[in-house]
Amino acid sequence: xxxxxxxxxxxxxxxxxxxxxxxxxxxxxxxxxxxxxxxxxxxxxxxxxxxxxxxxxxxxxxxxxxxxxxxxxxxxxxxxxxxxxxxxxxxxxxxxxxxxxxxxxxxxxxxxxxxxxxxxxxxxxxxxxxxxxxxxxxxxxxxxxxxxxxxxxxxxxxxxxxxxxxxxxxxxxxxxxxxxxxxxxxxxxxxxxxxxxxxxxxxxxxxxxxxxxxxxxxxxxxxxxxxxxxxxxxxxxxxxxxxxxxxxxxxxxxxxxxxxxxxxxxxxxxxxxxxxxxxxxxxxxxxxxxxxxxxx
Ligand SMILES: *[C@@H]1O[C@H](CO)[C@@H](O)[C@H](O)[C@H]1NC(C)=O
Numbered sequence: 001x002x003x004x005x006x007x008x009x010x011x012x013x014x015x016x017x018x019x020x021x022x023x024x025x026x027x028x029x030x031x032x033x034x035x036x037x038x039x040x041x042x043x044x045x046x047x048x049x050x051x052x053x054x055x056x057x058x059x060x061x062x063x064x065x066x067x068x069x070x071x072x073x074x075x076x077x078x079x080x081x082x083x084x085x086x087x088x089x090x091x092x093x094x095x096x097x098x099x100x101x102x103x104x105x106x107x108x109x110x111x112x113x114x115x116x117x118x119x120x121x122x123x124x125x126x127x128x129x130x131x132x133x134x135x136x137x138x139x140x141x142x143x144x145x146x147x148x149x150x151x152x153x154x155x156x157x158x159x160x161x162x163x164x165x166x167x168x169x170x171x172x173x174x175x176x177x178x179x180x181x182x183x184x185x186x187x188x189x190x191x192x193x194x195x196x197x198x199x200x201x202x203x204x205x206x207x208x209x210x211x212x213x214x215x216x217x218x219x220x221x222x223x224x225x226x227x228x229x230x231x232x233x234x235x236x237x238x239x240x241x242x243x244x245x246x247x248x249x250x251x252x253x254x255x256x257x258x259x260x261x262x263x264x265x266x267x268x269x270x271x272x273x274x275x276x277x278x279x280x281x282x283x284x285x286x287x288x289x290x291x292x293x294x295x296x
Contacts, residue, residue, distance in 0.1 A: 153203060157283035158192035159185040167273035172219060176263040179223065179270075181280045192282065198261045201254035205287040210249030211262050213270045214277030217241040222265035225250055228258055234265070245277070251285065 160181035162170060171177060180197035192199045201207065213235045215221025220238040224231040225248070237246035252260065262280050264270065272278040 153189075154205075154284060154287050156189035156191050156202060156207075157281075158187045158189075158199065159279065159281040160187075160192065160194060161185070161276035162270065162272035162278040162280075165274075167271070169269045169271050170278075171264050171269035172267045173264065175266050176224075179262045179264055179280070181262070181278075183272075183276060189284075196261075197280075198259050199282050201256055201258045201260075203284075203287055204255050204290050205253070206251055206285040207254050207260070207282055208249065208251050208285055209260055209280075209282040210247065211235050211281075212247040212277065212279045213237065213245070215244040215269060215271050217244055220244075220265070220268040221246065221270050222268040223262050223270060224265065225260065226263055227252055227254070227260050231263065236265070253288065256290070 161183040162179060162181050164182040170179065178197050180194065182194050184192070184194050187194070189202060191202050199209075209225050211223055211225055213221045213223050215237065217238070218240045220236070221244045222234060222236040222238075224234040226232065232252065233248045233250045235246040235248040237244040252258075254260070260282065270278045
């Protein structure tokens with residue numbers, strides 16, 4: 001726009017100068033007539049009137065000392081054409097810039113959209129993280145509870161003496177006899193049954209068992225720890241008189257459902273009273289992983 005104004009100003013100045021130069025009574029029409037008459041001099045005259053005017057004007061023209069106005073106008077026309085070209089070019093540049101601005105605006109809008117989307121994604125992520133955290137906490141709680149349950153399962157220990165009350169002998173019998181230790185001190189996990197006298201392993205592990213037998217001579221006192229029908233260790237004591245006492249113990253690897261109990265040896269007897277001399281105890285030392293089954 002600035003360029004355009006400059007050109008217009010230039011043009012006006014130029015026209016003003018020319019007017020100043022030809023200032024001697026020539027108006028626009030007369031100038032054009034002069035141009036025509038000059039043309040007439042170069043080319044064959046078209047009308048008589050023109051020819052007549054030309055003869056008088058050419059004289060006046062020269063007298064005024066005006067430089068070749070025809071050439072000046074040609075120059076001016078060329079300049080105008082050039083300026084028009086410049087304007088066209090500027091207009092094209094402006095159009096191009098407008099296009100660029102449009103494109104930039106579009107890009108900015110797009111970026112804004114992206115930011116909006118990213119913000120939305122971020123919010124979504126936070127939501128997901130919160131959900132994951134909750135889930136993790138729930139899982140941790142679940143695992144802890146499961147572990148607690150497992151540990152509760154692993155709390156296995158029992159201890160009992162033979163007689164619930166009073167004093168008395170058990171035996172002698174001609175064959176082996178399963179002892180039922182009825183005076184229960186401890187039975188965590190209830191793996192020991194005081195009715196049958198049998199301990200049943202609730203899980204695979206290493207278990208410790210021990211027995212203590214008490215008697216009065218000369219009858220022998222002897223009992224064995226049995227695992228699934230086979231005797232493992234024996235506590236045996238024999239002397240002609242006075243009190244007899246013996247004990248033994250064993251660590252056994254038991255599978256789930258394995259049974260352990262105590263049997264009185266044939267033709268022997270054991271004594272128990274309020275002092276709880278004859279006892280049977282057992283407890284889990286530690287659990288063992290079951291084959292082909294991964295337990296926590
Ligand atoms: C034997 O066991 C019973 C029952 O648990 C108990 O009351 C008693 O005090 C025990 N005897 C001794 C000498 O500790």
